[in-house]
Amino acid sequence: MKYISFENFKNLIREVSEEKEVITSFKKDTYYDWKKCNGDEIDLRGFRTVLPLKYFFFSPQENLIEKEKKSFFIVGARACDLRGLELLKKIYLDEPEDPYYKKDNFIISVDCTEFHDNCFCVLLGDTPWPDTGFDLNISVLEDGYIVEVGSENGKEFIKKHENYFRDASSDEILKREKLREKIKNELSKKLENRKIDINKLKEKIEKNEDVFKEFGSKCVSCSACTNICPCCFCFFLSEGNKNKIRYIDSCQFKGYARVAGGANPRKDIIKRFKHRFLCKFSYRIDMQGIKGCTGCGRCIDGCQGGINFKEVIIRVNGE
Amino acid sequence: MDPYKVIKAEVLDVKDETPEIKTFVLKPEIDFEFKAGQFIQFTVFGVGEAPFTPSSSQFEKEKLEVTIMRTGRVTEVIHRLKKGDRVGIRGPLGNGYPLEEFEGKNILIVGGGVGLAPLRALLLSLLHQRDKYGRILLLYGAKTPEDIVYKNEFSKWKEKGVEVLRTCDNPDNSWKEKKGVVTCLFEDIKIRVDNFISVVCGPPIMMKFTTLKLLDIGFHPSKIYLSMEKNMSCGIGKCGHCALGKYFVCKDGPVFKYSEIKDIEGIWD
Ligand code: SF4
Ligand code: SF4
Ligand code: FES
Numbered sequence: 001m002k003y004i005s006f007e008n009f010k011n012l013i014r015e016v017s018e019e020k021e022v023i024t025s026f027k028k029d030t031y032y033d034w035k036k037c038n039g040d041e042i043d044l045r046g047f048r049t050v051l052p053l054k055y056f057f058f059s060p061q062e063n064l065i066e067k068e069k070k071s072f073f074i075v076g077a078r079a080c081d082l083r084g085l086e087l088l089k090k091i092y093l094d095e096p097e098d099p100y101y102k103k104d105n106f107i108i109s110v111d112c113t114e115f116h117d118n119c120f121c122v123l124l125g126d127t128p129w130p131d132t133g134f135d136l137n138i139s140v141l142e143d144g145y146i147v148e149v150g151s152e153n154g155k156e157f158i159k160k161h162e163n164y165f166r167d168a169s170s171d172e173i174l175k176r177e178k179l180r181e182k183i184k185n186e187l188s189k190k191l192e193n194r195k196i197d198i199n200k201l202k203e204k205i206e207k208n209e210d211v212f213k214e215f216g217s218k219c220v221s222c223s224a225c226t227n228i229c230p231c232c233f234c235f236f237l238s239e240g241n242k243n244k245i246r247y248i249d250s251c252q253f254k255g256y257a258r259v260a261g262g263a264n265p266r267k268d269i270i271k272r273f274k275h276r277f278l279c280k281f282s283y284r285i286d287m288q289g290i291k292g293c294t295g296c297g298r299c300i301d302g303c304q305g306g307i308n309f310k311e312v313i314i315r316v317n318g319e
Numbered sequence: 320m321d322p323y324k325v326i327k328a329e330v331l332d333v334k335d336e337t338p339e340i341k342t343f344v345l346k347p348e349i350d351f352e353f354k355a356g357q358f359i360q361f362t363v364f365g366v367g368e369a370p371f372t373p374s375s376s377q378f379e380k381e382k383l384e385v386t387i388m389r390t391g392r393v394t395e396v397i398h399r400l401k402k403g404d405r406v407g408i409r410g411p412l413g414n415g416y417p418l419e420e421f422e423g424k425n426i427l428i429v430g431g432g433v434g435l436a437p438l439r440a441l442l443l444s445l446l447h448q449r450d451k452y453g454r455i456l457l458l459y460g461a462k463t464p465e466d467i468v469y470k471n472e473f474s475k476w477k478e479k480g481v482e483v484l485r486t487c488d489n490p491d492n493s494w495k496e497k498k499g500v501v502t503c504l505f506e507d508i509k510i511r512v513d514n515f516i517s518v519v520c521g522p523p524i525m526m527k528f529t530t531l532k533l534l535d536i537g538f539h540p541s542k543i544y545l546s547m548e549k550n551m552s553c554g555i556g557k558c559g560h561c562a563l564g565k566y567f568v569c570k571d572g573p574v575f576k577y578s579e580i581k582d583i584e585g586i587w588d
Contacts, residue, residue, distance in 0.1 A: 099323075258550060265585050287565050
């Protein structure tokens, strides 16, 4: 484990930004967003951005031709973003590999020091800090950061920029553990110390009709929840002038599952609404071995029908 | 390799099957191999692409046949294609029929309408090595005699040792064969299901009743192979369009054993 002072970190990012496009999360009014950055104004406290990290890995609309694939240097990814990417990687990089998925991005993630009103990662048994999926992870102390290495690239990066870092003391590491426990407990408390057994949730979703009817009837099929979700990966392949174009798509659209002959297994909104939960808590677990929801709560931020997805899960789960 | 890259192909010939169905003979620019039951994405440049299962033998290396019914925007444009036109194909995609597993077995093939297309690929591939298989039965149903695809080929298949039975829902007076939906052909066959496997393709409703019939006469769910139709887009298990329960039909299918999918809600919808 390494330590880097705030000042050193700024200088380090400044140095990196001369070679690479650095993207960082930053606070805008009450929420967080992504921006280009050259090392100034870096503040890694806080929680996840509104827009998920996934759009730095594939764009919502892109031309699929051999093109220069610029990779990003990302600072400030949160645990829930990385968990989403774990799933996206399983989909996009599984054989045959999608050559347009940017697997070369460098990721510096960071422990959450606060949480958003809609956050519920802890409810699903996850933590507000990442355990894998990063090149480097940062935990914020009063005067600097603790840096954990998560990949070979991360290791090399530290070696290359050795002079900015020193070894973290055991005291500092202990502090990190305490801070982590503290934020986790606070979020747990906010969620009334509820815990959901993901393994049992699948069957409960399958059997439930009423809750999906109740909440699903408010859905206006706008696709905000899927667009904003760090785990949703669906797209539509279309024909451009010279080549294929990929558009982000949504299983919540009525025409999404319609076949050429006209049959449509999910023309009913309630079926589509429920499908989203089945995908996340049943199908993805069965096929990719990983759930399709990280509890980031972004879909709640975005929902035009005022649906609280966390409540849906809690209600389906039952007391 | 870019799985989104399209292979250019020339239209060598267009055969009218029915007023709504045509078979396109394509010559891909590069060597193209596939397994019967696998599908391709047929690209009309600048217009769009749509998924179809080739209907020619997998042992035919020179050209590729695709039988296409006019159902929507893309197929409308495809139907206007003429000899010499340039199109694209992407594939082969999906799993295909497990021909090795069929060896030494009797095979009951049941098709409805244009659903005979993938089954023709299967049939021609089986006939390529006829002696590897036992009895081959083909039950085929169409709405009217006019709607029958591959009209001239049934007699050839018979000569090569296929037992063919056909039916039409709404035949005219000239029709000498069975009248009714495809499942009524089961009255006329005598089989002991023990060493049989069965392969079904057609409209959802036809697949449903055929599957029920097969179960009824004693077929084990793992001995019924179904070609599932979904609105495939990427064709490589990324875009989510073809979800059938936990499966991506484009990758885990399109050929499924009934036993694999029987518990999924709404498989026939
Ligand atoms: S479903 Fe909602 S809470 Fe779960 S990962 Fe997606 S956006 Fe976040
Ligand atoms: S969901 Fe958890 S990990 Fe994501 S921002 Fe909120 S607290 Fe952090
Ligand atoms: S067609 Fe895209 S996942 Fe199957």
